[in-house]
Amino acid sequence: MTPDKPQHILRPVRVRTIVASFALALVADFLPWPNVSLAPDFVALVLAFWCVHQPRLVGLGVGWVLGLLNDAGNGVLLGQHALAYALLAFGAITLSRRIRWFSAPGQMLHVALLLAAAQAVEVAVRLAAGAEFPGWQVFVGPLVAALLWPVADLALLAPQRRPAEADEARAL
């Protein structure tokens, strides 16, 4: 929605696109990454994306449930991701109208901050629960995820960028 560039008028989003993207993101999160602290959190990225683009469909409730699934699947403290994702969804929804006016680098900056804040919440929760600080490289993951924002833009909005089917029976 940058003012200086022509934009597609997007078709309305379909709920099954959103559901499929969240399922794929969860699968990506469960992949056996060689270094977990450098791997981006795909669920957080996709959640932030839909919160920015569809703030009325995807919100805190969706984020919270996804966080619980992520917690259980990864066997970490139950509620850790849920809290972080709820805060992330809140931030993304609050900033959604602002973020959509920026070009890609500006959007990535905003998203990097949001994702890093969510990661900081997770770190704070674990430190409070008695864990050892795992090192600053845990904040590399959110940065990598923010770099993937244009990819998410391309992939997740692709179904809405389809040209409208030509309707032969229409008069005009």
Place this chain on the structure above:
Amino acid sequence: MEHTPPPFFKRGPAPVVRLAFFASLSIALLLVDARFRTLDELRSVLATAAYPLQRIATAPVELAERAAGFFASQTALRSENAALKARLLQEAQTAQRYEAAAADAVRLQRLAGAAERLRVRSTPAEILYTGRDPFARTIIIDKGTQQGVRAGSPVVDDVGVIGQVTHAYPLVSEVTLVTDKDEAVPVQVVRNGLRAIAFGAGDSGMMDLRFMPPNVEIQAGDQLVTSGIDGTYPPGLPVATVVSVERDATRSFARIACRPAAGVDRGRYVLVLTDEAKLPPYPAKERERARPPRPAREPHRK
């Protein structure tokens, strides 16, 4: 007096209200989970729900590995076969000696009236993936409570101890590696029988012997095996090798660094020892006076 007009569209509670609701819900969950560990049932249900997703996620990697294995060259397979045969011969010798020694030990134990030790039963398992938690060193294996894995079961590979099951779900289990900061293994120095407790050292992938006085009789190169006095690990499993001993008389404890014997970060297959060691319960009087110190921590998740 109502000054704001009624909302045009019905949008439910304000975002801040929702945030407060979900944040307090999460914090309540966190507190309950961290303090009372009463959510294990829920966790198990959710983990079972996530299991298909996890299998799908690991499928491409498995497929790639299988394909790579299929195209392994014949020469590589031949040389590996030869090496394995040579190793089998060696191991067979050791195993025969072990059989004889075990039989001797059983006889002697019976003579001494000691409790007869059961042979440890084991379940082979495959490592699915490493735990996606940068705060803890864990792996997830593909055997769960349905295959008899229990929280607390020790996990070994072909060389030595890898860790301990900290969460057993119906189909998968989470194993905390011995290099985790909170994981403790009661050990014994092979050379002189000295007992100690080995803790994980976290990120470095090493282990520490903590709380040993500076004049303790340990030297670099000492082998550490499980002592078996905790009732969790069977005795005699290799755990680590002492790498360096720093003795500083101004400090109360020596700094003893050890390298784990098992391929803690390598390999794909492990054994879960599913039979609990048989130890008589603590004497009642002792228990009343003070809770006995437990050498191995209870299966505990951070």
